[in-house]
Amino acid sequence: MDIFSTLQEDKSRLSASESRIAEIVVNDFEFAVNASIIELAERAEVSPPTVTRFCRRLGCESFSDFKVQLARTAHVGVRYLKPESKSHAPSDVAQDIITKAQNALFLLHRSLDLTAIEAAVAQIARAEMIYAFGSGGNSSMIADELQNRLFRLGLRATSSSDHSMQLMMAAAAKPGDVIIGSSFSGRNAELVRAFALAREGKVRTIALTQTDSPVASAAEIVVPIDLPEGTNIYRPTSTRIAYIATVDILASLVAYAIQPKALTTLRRIKQQLVAHRDGDDDKQLLGD
Amino acid sequence: MDIFSTLQEDKSRLSASESRIAEIVVNDFEFAVNASIIELAERAEVSPPTVTRFCRRLGCESFSDFKVQLARTAHVGVRYLKPESKSHAPSDVAQDIITKAQNALFLLHRSLDLTAIEAAVAQIARAEMIYAFGSGGNSSMIADELQNRLFRLGLRATSSSDHSMQLMMAAAAKPGDVIIGSSFSGRNAELVRAFALAREGKVRTIALTQTDSPVASAAEIVVPIDLPEGTNIYRPTSTRIAYIATVDILASLVAYAIQPKALTTLRRIKQQLVAHRDGDDDKQLLGD
DNA sequence: GGTTCCTGCAAATTATTTTCTTGATAAGTT
DNA sequence: AACTTATCAAGAAAATAATTTGCAGGAACC
Structure with missing residues (x-):
């Protein structure tokens, strides 16, 4: 404390x-x-x-x-x-953005719902197929990120930012599948609809969103991310960073939960990449 | 200090x-x-x-x-x-990820090249068209993010993670255009090629990558992002966070550089979103 | 009217810094 | 080569400053 x-x-x-x-x-x-x-x-x-x-x-x-x-x-x-700096000088702007990002992480850490995270991890780890949904630029990035992280673990994952596709996928999903939906605002009506559709078909639903929002109530498991968004319309970053970190936490825990499988897959992806580029450097990251 | x-x-x-x-x-x-x-x-x-x-x-x-x-x-x-915690307990993993992310931001702040950033901002602000390139999951996210942030300012921007498309776009770009390429590893040979092609055609090139890497030498302006990536193959996050923050800094500075234009565009995007969803809440973010 | 709790004073304790001295090392001199 | 001198590191002891404790007065609340 x-x-x-x-x-x-x-x-x-x-x-x-x-x-x-x-x-x-x-x-x-x-x-x-x-x-x-x-x-x-x-x-x-x-x-x-x-x-x-x-x-x-x-x-x-x-x-x-x-x-x-x-x-x-x-x-x-x-x-x-403290009140934010009003200067537009590069160093001040940089400092401000970085500080806000650090704050977001700080606040995230304090408000993390580990129970919800554990529940979500359990579902994801045993899912037959994972659908990651999110729209509008920010959340669509999170959806892509979820897919990007999860397929590397040997899980079957896809993402979509297209409302119509989301609805169709939700309808096509089977029990045993999991839908993870992200919404910064919590007011993505189409995502709510997709969640409702999924639950009718006994598909597990996980939301990454604000508590007490329509999206949150529509999902089975809610991983809440509640941060005060600064008023400056130019800078929606800090929330984004908290979401990315949350995805990271989820993906890491899933990785640990399914250890052996994940390790083999990662190794194979890495081999593929190294073979494809220059062989003399093993330090490069998985996927640029 | x-x-x-x-x-x-x-x-x-x-x-x-x-x-x-x-x-x-x-x-x-x-x-x-x-x-x-x-x-x-x-x-x-x-x-x-x-x-x-x-x-x-x-x-x-x-x-x-x-x-x-x-x-x-x-x-x-x-x-x-310090050696990273070896525990896989959710709280430890979360703590570890968040701490690493904060460290990444801390290190980023200390290694920021403001001169390069200012040069990049100047180019972006006056660009006729902006192409954001990146591949491999991580950098492709950054490319999308660049587009996502810049189009909101009223700039013409597109992104691609497809090597062939990148080459074609680089060939098609005109003087006055800007190509921004991201590469975590700095060893994306195709991006190097695209940069070379662009420079032949007098297109400005900006790289977000490691210093002293092939990608860095191929670009006109280098915004260096040098962070020690942890050895744990499960967790490539922290670098990603530094990249996102850097994009944010760039985008914010560009926004300030072209103030009036950006403000109108943002307002119009926001109106559009509010009209499209529920009208009673102005607090929602720009694009979920 | 009694109890409880807040508060400051003064004393005691503790921590920190300054001053002074010693010893070591290295450069210069005979 | 031996001696001298300068420089600097480091500890001892003293001085100073900071912090805490014990105690008592007083206010507020039963």
Whole structure:
């Protein structure tokens, strides 16, 4: 557990003086990690012992322990509390995008539903055939990615971003097959329809989407991905990164679940690639 | 600058005693961030003042400053020095993937070539037509992603993962057009050929790939993405994430470069989407 | 009115840094 | 070649600063 979550959760249990300390820590993180207990106490207009007690209440051993914990999580965690930079200079834009991406991963980690993931992995690992659905540029990439990752494991997988094809495939799928649908917004009505159709035919359905969304309610297993999307319309990235990481987690776990099969297939794909290109370099990746 | 880079670089300037401290810091990071100066000194078999001097040499104000800086970067930075967890438990796998992804972003940020990026952005922003090339599952995703991001800005863009098509498109492209090729390995011979063909016809070429690779030498502008790929064959993710972030940075900068045009196009795409789905929710993303 | 909890003061403890000194190494000099 | 001198690393001890503990006053809440 990190300090910031604890701060959020234990906010009510803090006394007036302690809240004042908390506020400074959240608002001026730079100051807080560099300050001594005395400086922090002065700025919050409390005594040093109060700061120590504050740290203890948050589950830290001591003030220095608190500072270290703060520095550790805040590197990733605190930035989403800060207003984004308004500059369009390349270095700022790059920094901003990378920070947001890291935050997305940080938030993803904290909100991961491992139970749902395990359930999804179990279904995928034993599926006869896997259909990955997603549309609209972002989710279609995720669908392709799912197929890309799963076929390498020796599983039968296909993907489609075409609504009509999705419906037809859902209708054609058999019990024992699995449909994985991705929707960033959770409001892809056609995907909902495909899920409904699939469930009628006893086909397993897995959704990668927002909780409490139409797509989520339509699927049997929901792997929830809930992230605040920034308001800047130019930059929908961070969510995308969280989805990719989730696909990666799913694919890795499936790989472990079906170990021997996956290993052979991967080896064969790799041999094929190496033979096809230059033979002297084994370091290249599987599939560029 | 973070402590770990400094440690790497100043390694030669450290004395014997200081190197012993450095070794402990790198190998047992957990101990180092939690220890007091006395504990650290004892373990390295040096005196406390030597530890203070060590911190100063690394550019820190004091020992506590050192600890804070260490904690800040290490959260992201140190883990790639450590052997990866061998457990296949879902939580460990998830943690591992997310950490690696964050590391990839961290490393990306430190190795970004902003000059190359600016040059690429300038070319893309004024291109008549943009061709995004990439093959093999990973890079083909990046090519699609480039198209996906750029067409939304009102630019003319297409993508292809088909080697033959790439060659034909490269031959058909005109001066004023831009070809962006992605290759994780840098050893995609067909892409090299397409680049050569394009350059004959005065078409601008941009490569997203490893430095000092065949693909890199074939392109006019190289946006280098150099990351150590983990050895685990199941998990090629982290590089992918760095590529996606890079595409995002490029696309965002292009968007800013051509502001008014991009804004109108985005607005029209959004209207189209909202009209097509349910009208009551403006929060949905551009393209799922 | 009693209990509980917050808070600050002052003292005690602990940690950290500074200063000073010693010893080692290397370059220069006779 | 032997001696001198400069430079620097490193520890001891002292000084300083930071942090914590114990205690007591006071406020708020039964």
